[in-house]
Amino acid sequence: MLAAAGIVASAPARAQPPERSHVLELLSEVPVIDGHNDVPWQYRSRVDNHLERLDFRDTGELEPAMHTDLVRLERSGIGGQFWSVYVPADLDGPGAARAVLEQIDVVHRLAAAYPSHLEVARSAEDIVRIHARGRVASLIGMEGGHSIESSLAVLRQLYAVGARYMTLTHSSNIAWADSATDDPMHGGLTEFGRQVVREMNRLGMLIDLSHVAASTMHDALDTTRAPVIFSHSSAFALTAHPRNVPDDVLRRLPENGGVVMVTFVPPFVSEAVRAHGEREDAERDRLRQTLDEAGVERELARWRAAHPGPEATLSDVADHIDHVKETIGVDHVGIGSDFDGISSTPKGLEDVSKIPDLLVELLRRGYSDEEVQQIAGGNLLRVLREAERVAWSLSEETPRDDLMVELDGTPAAESRP
Numbered sequence: 467m468l469a470a471a472g473i474v475a476s477a478p479a480r481a482q483p484p485e486r487s488h489v490l491e492l493l494s495e496v497p498v499i500d501g502h503n504d505v506p507w508q509y510r511s512r513v514d515n516h517l518e519r520l521d522f523r524d525t526g527e528l529e530p531a532m533h534t535d536l537v538r539l540e541r542s543g544i545g546g547q548f549w550s551v552y553v554p555a556d557l558d559g560p561g562a563a564r565a566v567l568e569q570i571d572v573v574h575r576l577a578a579a580y581p582s583h584l585e586v587a588r589s590a591e592d593i594v595r596i597h598a599r600g601r602v603a604s605l606i607g608m609e610g611g612h613s614i615e616s617s618l619a620v621l622r623q624l625y626a627v628g629a630r631y632m633t634l635t636h637s638s639n640i641a642w643a644d645s646a647t648d649d650p651m652h653g654g655l656t657e658f659g660r661q662v663v664r665e666m667n668r669l670g671m672l673i674d675l676s677h678v679a680a681s682t683m684h685d686a687l688d689t690t691r692a693p694v695i696f697s698h699s700s701a702f703a704l705t706a707h708p709r710n711v712p713d714d715v716l717r718r719l720p721e722n723g724g725v726v727m728v729t730f731v732p733p734f735v736s737e738a739v740r741a742h743g744e745r746e747d748a749e750r751d752r753l754r755q756t757l758d759e760a761g762v763e764r765e766l767a768r769w770r771a772a773h774p775g776p777e778a779t780l781s782d783v784a785d786h787i788d789h790v791k792e793t794i795g796v797d798h799v800g801i802g803s804d805f806d807g808i809s810s811t812p813k814g815l816e817d818v819s820k821i822p823d824l825l826v827e828l829l830r831r832g833y834s835d836e837e838v839q840q841i842a843g844g845n846l847l848r849v850l851r852e853a854e855r856v857a858w859s860l861s862e863e864t865p866r867d868d869l870m871v872e873l874d875g876t877p878a879a880e881s882r883p
């Protein structure tokens with residue numbers, strides 16, 4: 467109709483909604499550097515680290531499906547990935563160092579097996595160079611301080627084979643640090659734990675405070691001379707999960723220079739999902755008082771059918787990014803997906819290829835192009851460069867040879883608390 471055409475012609479020019487293509491352009495300059503992905507654990511748990519039995523080019527048809535493969539990485543904007551060389555908390559004690567070396571070996575072999583897509587990175591400059599060649603800079607993040615078997619010598623040698631961050635604990639306390647999800651034992655870091663932090667500073671290994679107790683966060687911040695990271699944590703103020711970062715710790719980050727890499731784990735980003743999980747746990751505890759495990763599982767399945775759980779969304783994740791930005795500024799926000807380490811994902815963030823959609827949402831919320839690039843990877847690059855500068859400034863120091871038994875009175879061989 468003519469009248470309708472007239473209306474269209476005279477409609478005021480409106481800015482286009484932000485598009486994925488625009489985000490991908492931004493990411494060609496500064497890539498996503500994701501703080502945490504558990505693909506190496508998938509190799510261990512599914513195929514006993516036999517690389518040839520799991521084709522990483524396309525994992526979408528696996529049962530259960532994975533969140534990551536080379537096809538989807540190409541659409542993810544990821545140019546730097548910390549691959550987690552996770553070792554379960556119950557593997558504390560002799561054998562943990564072997565397990566972490568086996569997982570580090572997986573990352574090296576994976577990069578060697580897919581050289582046109584992956585290359586191992588050991589520095590900020592490596593990330594920039596490898597991304598410029600169109601590959602994913604593959605960094606190694608150790609999840610859990612039990613991996614060093616309470617030995618600074620082991621810590622140094624793990625740095626030598628490429629480890630660039632260490633999460634001080636996983637889900638349980640270790641001999642020298644308290645975890646967020648265990649009963650308080652040391653009140654934070656022991657004296658040996660502080661020496662670990664100092665030695666990490668000297669090496670240039672990032673201190674990762676995801677999974678640790680708030681007391682450990684504070685002790686590490688009191689001790690470190692380099693910026694810290696939270697490789698996969700969100701904001702406690704929005705979702706009251708002990709794995710998240712409380713505001714009093716957040717407020718220390720501007721002085722420290724560190725970054726919270728906001729994670730996608732549904733119970734960490736949605737208060738409704740977290741509270742639902744708590745109700746399910748309470749129901750399980752109740753059932754266990756009268757039933758055996760098979761009975762508990764049967765009744766729990768019925769409970770779940772009667773109480774369908776809420777779903778976390780991409781928008782929830784963006785809310786956590788908003789909170790960190792509003793509380794301490796955009797310089798301290800990053801992304802730490804935890805893909806392939808979680809069994810469910812937020813709606814809209816089902817796999818690595820969806821990460822640009824999160825950045826589209828940030829543009830929609832009024833973030834500038836530069837802020838999106840900072841959150842994607844710019845802030846993490848700054849942190850890594852600063853940790854490298856601190857290590858260089860400490861290069862006159864000799865390696866520490868303290869034993870845990872000398873500082874804490876606990877022999878390393880009995881490190882399981």
Ligand SMILES: [Zn+2]
Nearest residue numbers: 609677698807
């Ligand atoms: Zn984790």
